[in-house]
Amino acid sequence: MPLELKRVLIGKPLPTSRATHERLNNVQALAVFASDAVSSTAYATQEILLVLTTAGAAALGLSIPIALAITVLLAVITLSYQQTIFAYPTGGGAYLVCKDNLGPKIAQVAGAALLLDYILTVAVSVSAGVAALTSAYPVLHGHTVLICLAAILIIALGNIRGVRESGTVFAIPTYFFIVMACSLLLSGFYRYFTGHEPVVPHHSLVATESIGFFLILRAFASGCAALTGIEAISDGIQAFRPPESRNASKTMIAMSLLLGFIFLGITWLSHHYGISYREHDPQTVPSMLASAIFGRGFLYLAFQISTMGILFMGANTSYADFPRLCSFEARDGYLPRQLTNLGERLVFNNGILMLSLLASALLITFHGSTDRLIPLYAVGVFISFTLSQTGMVMRWRKMRTPGWRLKATINGLGATTTAIVCLIIGYTKFTHGAWIVVMLIPILVTVFLRINLHYQNVARQLRFDPALPKLRERAHNKVLVLVPSLNKGSLPAVEFAHTLSGTAVGFHIDTGRDPVLEERLHELWEKICPDMPLIIVHSPYREVVRPILQYIDEMKASGGGPVTVVLPEFVPRRFWHSILHNQTGLMIKWALLFKRDVVLCNYRYYLEQ
């Protein structure tokens, strides 16, 4: 039954040979790689307004220049990453680029930053997706965290089953959202410019802060969440059809244009429709905009559903990225090896599990609120942007291929810009939550490096010397078989010990409790095993473990190889019968577990009744 349930939920196991990537055409590739980046338009504008609203209605107009600045940043990063795509046609994620050009230690910083960001992507995307749902159905509002956890459970199960980067599956929700978002923006522009729609005055807003440089920086930092996910293509170039780099490059440009258009469009319309936003507002900004433009009808509902869909798709991409990065780190020896284990369905189950648990923990801690999660977000992404672009600069300086100076300048511009943005986010959001990420990154890096040191130590200890050894032949093994009593159950163990080594000895402890039984054992042994010695140790204090350990020490003192201890063990028919049998064997096992140069052999005898 549990196996059958597993098959229904997870599907049949897949052979290792099927672990190759499906090649995507550009339309499919856009759907696969754009979902993370484009879905951030669902919350980026709102996070800008959340900051500006605190300075009253007059400040809201600033959202447009801020959005424009972010779009310029988008262009710079896109340009910069174009070069990475051509330089690393087999895939140039930040971890790989850093390892290649800045060394494995710096790569750990990028790795730690990315891993944290993948976790946050899941948390933020799921919370925003659920917010799109609760905006449409306010009755669900009180159950936000529960719905978030259910969504994570479904996404995780789908990934353990192996939702691969299948173009067709991804195409539906991604293009659905793109179509709905473009329809919304075009209807909005049409209505606005034809004067159909009066500009709604801003609700009376009480300013709690004044408009200042810091406030503007903070709004900008919040809006930078829009840029998360744009690096995804550089990581997955191998998924494109040949010529891979050219196709990837085209797709990335298309993605950036789409992202820029939708982000700017939503921000501009939100301002002109007089939308403001505060924490705990029951509706998201896109929901308010859609209900203003579409009215609360079928189109509104379709837009909300499409928003939720693309956000869950965005979260889903982290389920491919996080376990894959973990497996890279593990393969390089910076994370536990078991993260490289492929599950039955060729996915990294351990990574999927870890990601789900951590994202769920975040959602519970922050009550499933996108607004509270945002300050933690984007710091990690911008650290990895900066490191990756810096790595590219080092690469050009090293390679000195034709035109390297221009290329280095472009990546240098990218690195500098993203570094500045990174400082802005870290500075303006520090007390709001960014401190957690700023603190966690060095801790994680330290852990990664310590793990690596351990693996290196182990590998050094296990490595053969250049002159390979030959398999040594030992004259005989030192074998000891414990004989509490001699009967049909323990005799096979004695025979086994005898076959292991001609010099095997029986070992018995006499606690002086029952002289009759002792006498009987001697007699039986003489008759059945006349040629095998039986060592009898008297234990006046009824100790069992210590005399065994002492005798083993004596055997070890004579040198040569470990001592093999054969322990006869009864296996009762029902496991709860075990409590009716002496627990001494268990104590001996436990003690021998911590004894060096002892090989413990459990010789089991199965009781039939």
Added chain:
Amino acid sequence: MPLELKRVLIGKPLPTSRATHERLNNVQALAVFASDAVSSTAYATQEILLVLTTAGAAALGLSIPIALAITVLLAVITLSYQQTIFAYPTGGGAYLVCKDNLGPKIAQVAGAALLLDYILTVAVSVSAGVAALTSAYPVLHGHTVLICLAAILIIALGNIRGVRESGTVFAIPTYFFIVMACSLLLSGFYRYFTGHEPVVPHHSLVATESIGFFLILRAFASGCAALTGIEAISDGIQAFRPPESRNASKTMIAMSLLLGFIFLGITWLSHHYGISYREHDPQTVPSMLASAIFGRGFLYLAFQISTMGILFMGANTSYADFPRLCSFEARDGYLPRQLTNLGERLVFNNGILMLSLLASALLITFHGSTDRLIPLYAVGVFISFTLSQTGMVMRWRKMRTPGWRLKATINGLGATTTAIVCLIIGYTKFTHGAWIVVMLIPILVTVFLRINLHYQNVARQLRFDPALPKLRERAHNKVLVLVPSLNKGSLPAVEFAHTLSGTAVGFHIDTGRDPVLEERLHELWEKICPDMPLIIVHSPYREVVRPILQYIDEMKASGGGPVTVVLPEFVPRRFWHSILHNQTGLMIKWALLFKRDVVLCNYRYYLEQ
């Protein structure tokens, strides 16, 4: 440190050779064996009055005829047990006598009844002892249960340390109480007959029940608690100096006389001093009597302390009886064998632990109230009295020694009387708690018999046939060594396997993940172990456990002895390093644990860093 703490609390281990009994002179023996019986005078009168009080002041006079009836019963039982003492000079506890004369199955009924009663003796005696304390110090009243548990803890620790039946230790509290009780009674009689003390009128008592036959029977049943413990001497005749039976007989008569005198005395004086008792009264009956006779001074306090002392001594005797009976039952195969294990200090630690836990549970359940525990008590004792005396009757009928008819009549009288009392107690107290014991006894007997059946089955399976086998010599062992990779850590395991058997083979699973590593393994194996086969199994679904199990099945199919599987295992320097190493070994171990005819050998390699 923990060992040192253990030594302070428990003392040094004792050799088995010291497990002999100290012989006691009759004065010491009276102290050792009388504490349980005589201590019941501290609550027996009170329990009679508790029942009679419900019928108003007029009923209280009935306490004297009831006490007289109980004293007659005491005489009958004493007479009956005199015969047991002479018939079983090596000790004739109810379990032994029943096993001898009524068969092992009926003996289980006596065993179950006695075990329950020993638990109740601890609970009742401790609660009554604490009541003696709280009567003197009312401020402690709210902490009854806590004080009870502390008392059990101290008694249990003392017994694990091995408070043996040391005459001198027991003599002090027992004789202290006897002296104090006799002083109290003599002072009371003197004052009463010299008219010093006016007869205190009974406080106004509201009758809630009328005086009827059932009420009288119920009061009688409650008072029978006075007789618990009088069988103790028959169990411990070997502790007396020769002639053992004669000395034991004399001591038992002395004990019965003392018990009868103190019980009757307290009951008579309580009536003539106008003492009544209800549940939740802050003072016990002996405490009220002592404060009436001695006044609330030093003598009163000494009496209370002596009462507490003898009650705790009474509880302490169960700590010798319960584990000993458990060990008898375990030796006969009706309880788990480990109950026969002697601890470091030659006591049955497991039995002591069980008794303490069960008695504590009772005290917590019944809020440490003697009055509520009493209805459960005495049923078990009278069942064992009845069975033991019935056994004696069967014995006389079988032996037909001179005068057997008289002896059988005496024991028959004892058996009939105690059987009637047993029915009275069970009937009148059934709804007050006796049902628990009546229900538990058959359950326990069933469990005991099932355990015995299991042990018999096991013994039959393990027994050699009359024609003893000879130690067989097997040509070779089938040995398999698992080789995930070949390095300094796994090579010793391969060598070990090779030494175990010349036909040992290496076994490797290729999951197709890393062809380079596979190639390297082949090369190394060729160079290092050219003469040993390496079985390589391809596992396209990356399974590890199943191919091993399949190959073992193939090896087993060729017949002859079990398959020995050598599993190389790394032991990291720090245990938490374990999570950094592949957990596959653990999975394999677990799977092989349930595989028949497999001997698992863990060959460990210790990492130094």
